[in-house]
Amino acid sequence: MSSIRGIRFWQENSREVSLAESLARAATTNAPVESLLVLTARSLLEQGQADRAAVWLRSEKEAVTLAGCVVDARSMHKTESWERLELAPSALNDLLADREPFLIRQGEAPWAAVLEHLKESKPPGLKPASGIRSAIVLPLACAGEVWGVALVAYAAEASRESLECLHAITAHLAVAVCQRQQAVRAQRLNLQLSAFTEVERSLAAEEPAEVILERLAEFMRGISGADFVAVGRCSGSRSGVSFNALAGAGEILPLLNEAVLAPIWREVIKGRRAIVENLHAVPDEIPWRKLLSRRGVAQILVLPLEAGGEMHGVLSVGLGTDQSPAAVRQNLEPLAALAARALGDEALRMQRKEVDAELAAVLDSMESGIVVFDAQGRLRLSNARFAHLLGVDPLRLRQLADFEQLLGEVRQRFRDPRVAERRWREIIARGTEAAWDELEILLPGRLVLERHGRPVLGADGQRIGWLELYRDITGERMIQSKLLQTEKMAALGQLVSGIAHELNNPLTGIMGYAQLLLSRSLDAQPAEEARRIFEEAERAGRIVKNLLLFASGKKPERKPVDLNEIIERTLALRSYELKVQNIAVVLELDRELPLALADAHQLQQVVLNLLVNAEQALQQCRGSGRITVRTRRVSAGRMALEVSDDGPGIPPEIASRIFDPFFTTKPVGVGTGLGLSIVYGIVQEHGGEVTVQTGPGRGTDFVIELPTLGPQRIPEKPADHPLTGARVPASARGRKILVIEDEPTVAQLVVDVLSEEGHQAEALLDSVEALARIQRQSYDLVICDLRMPRLDGRDLHLALVRNGNSVQNRMIFITGDTLTPHTLEFLEGNSLPYLAKPFLVEELKRAVEHGLNQGPKQGLKQGLNQELDRVGPSLLLPAGRTGPYLTSPQRGGKG
Secondary structure: OHHHHHHHHHHHHHHHHHHHHHHHHHHHOOOOHHHHHHHHHHHHHHHOOOOEEEEEEEOOOOOOEEEEEEEEHHHOOOOOEEEEEEOOHHHHHHHHHHOOOEEEEOOOOOOHHHHHHHHHOOOOOOOOOOOOOEEEEEEEEEOOEEEEEEEEEEOOOOOHHHHHHHHHHHHHHHHHHHHHHHHHHHHHHHHHHHHHHHHHHHHHOOOOHHHHHHHHHHHHHHHHOOOEEEEEEEOOOOOOEEEEEEEOOOOHHHHHOOHHHHHHHHHHHHHOOOEEEEHHHOOOOOHHHHHHHHOOOOEEEEEEEEEOOEEEEEEEEEEOOOOOHHHHHHHHHHHHHHHHHHHHHHHHHHHHHHHHHHHHHHHHOOOOEEEEEEOOOEEEEEOHHHHHHOOOOHHHHHHOOEHHHHHHHHHHHEOOHHHHHHHHHHHHHHOOOOEEEEEEEOOOOOEEEEEEEEEEEOOOOOEEEEEEEEEEOHHHHHHHHHHHHHHHHHHHHHHHHHHHHHHHHHHHHHHHHHHHHHHOOOOHHHHHHHHHHHHHHHHHHHHHHHHHHHOOOOOOOOEEEOHHHHHHHHHHHHHHHHHHOOEEEEEEOOOOOOOEEEOHHHHHHHHHHHHHHHHHHHHHHOOOEEEEEEEEEEEOOEEEEEEEEOOOOOOHHHHOOOOOOOOOOOOOOOOOOOHHHHHHHHHHHOOOEEEEEEOOOOOEEEEEEEEOOOOOOOOOOOOOOOOOOOOOOOOOOOOEEEEEOOOHHHHHHHHHHHHHOOOEEEEEOOHHHHHHHHHHOOOOEEEEEOOOOOOOHHHHHHHHHHHOOHHHHOEEEEEOOOOOHHHHHHHHHOOOOEEEOOOOHHHHHHHHHHHHHOOOOOOHHHHHHHHHHHHHHHOOOOOOOOOOOEEOHHHOOOO
């Protein structure tokens, strides 16, 4: 008996070992799960000598619906039935609680329904097993989880003796299933990790949302095993959804965007919760239902995509009948959160772009250049004006990422790149303080920029960025420079006026006494020496006169002017400097040149600036050279002034900018960059044009064209030379003349000249005493200095007018300053004739002769005018000299 039992034990043990080997072999060869289930079910049926056996597996950890196979003893090796099993919650709890085999009988809750399901199963070709009365329940437990359940059913009473053997068989299956499920989970976790890593990188790089969502959809489809995964984006009003990211068949995308499915998406958006749409209730004849059925989609899982408290879209997942929406949802929710974030980031970027566009429109309308950096130095905002001021193409500017790239782009445009870079870095590094400075840009054009920098603070008062404003102050600096130049010229005019007055007095004495000496019989040698004294004094007088003209500061006043005369007068100012620098000046002046309607002082400024420019070019090149000044007619109504030099010339890249304000290639302290700009402005104001012809190594030629006034010139008449004397009509001798002059030498000269003419002349150095003398005595003529201490000529004349003294109409004023507005206003306002120091003896004689020969009704001024008409311009400007002259203000004479 014992031997029979031993044989049976050996047989059972052999079958168990064989089964274990079969299961291990199937598991290691990756045999389908279905093969494992059938093999196990048949082994249970055979080993337990049962009537029916079934094995069901849970597809997911939380699933209550199981899938598996049923085999029957009547056809154990022929066929099996594949069925799904719905476990009641209480039955599932039994499995999860004990995880040990147990017996169930017909009618015992909660397994009665399971037993009935097993009895009613119909393997192909067989009828239900209505005789089943009991069963052994075997949980498929491994690694702390229940992976499914096996049932071994009997028509008779199940025996506990088979539990241990059957449990061993299901344990092998549980291990095999557990290994496979854990491998699936590991694969799923690897996919999720890959998805997280790749998507996080894409989000950080701000890749387009479409690219990220397509990638996420592919990941989620691979993890869930779904037929399709699609991401839909909410419309602006959150009332609709647009799908454009899909993993799966392309024919699904148009279907998801159809209006018939829109209520599903709206429900998810409105409720902000996931739903499962079961398609079994939808009639098969509906086209979209047919499409999904053909693809095996029986249910659609829809998840809301929410980030930052805002709904951004929905996730739609197509599942088959045997897939658990709850398990799929659990696996996809982390990746769905990434999809929501991608949509949220895209929405933020779109909002930021809209805000940036609005801000850019506002910034581009501003006159100032603006640039904003964040706390990390990234370039966040800039406007078109900033790009223009710094000479950067706006498209290129948008490609620059941060301060370093911007600095590298513009560094060489600064006047001193190294200093500008250091200063810029210091300003930004300081960070918490406002800053102000000025920059000088050389490329593409010379500009002076004012920069204001200040920190950008967040709500907590911490620095979150840096703002800089750039303003073009080139014009302001030019105006300031011109204003400074004007103020300097005004101060110079006042200084020169005083100096000229002081110099003209001794020059008058020197020239006068030299003439007196020459009028007497002298030996040849003394006569020659006297002539030299006169000529040098006359030359000094011309220099003083030109200084007064240049520094007069008169308002622009266009009158007929002789361009040749202006050139000669200006050259006289620079003759010494040009001589000591070994620079020769060649004059080629058209003596038939018409007059121009222009401001003489402004044209003198033009000529002087061109001369100084050529002089500096030659000095920097080789310290010597030649300047040619030429005038010529261009056409019937145009004339030209050319100033050329044989210097180094100007490179083409610089020649195009030489008229820009503040542009200079000269060292600091040598030039301001305004000279040629002023030339250009003056010539333009006069209706002219400025051109330059130059090139490296071939000198520079500036050509200025100006409109002419007309074809005629001032006629030139022969004049008596000042040293030969002029014929003065004879007049009555012994006239009584009073000379009022605070300079003793000048006063004595006038008295000596008048005495030689036979007049009774007396001089007073004190104007107050002279006024008292005039009140007591009668005089035929009064010669009065205009500027004197205590009582000047103006106040003396006013006193005579108030007293009704008739000598007020017989006065000749002498002055060393005829250019100041104060002096001219007095002389012109009262139509008073005057002699400008230093004057010639002949001019003094002629003025006195005219003053004495005119009747009281005609008046002195009218008589002088008639004499001017008689003798012509020689009296105004004797041949060969540009010195002082006698004039009447109404004739527009020089002063």
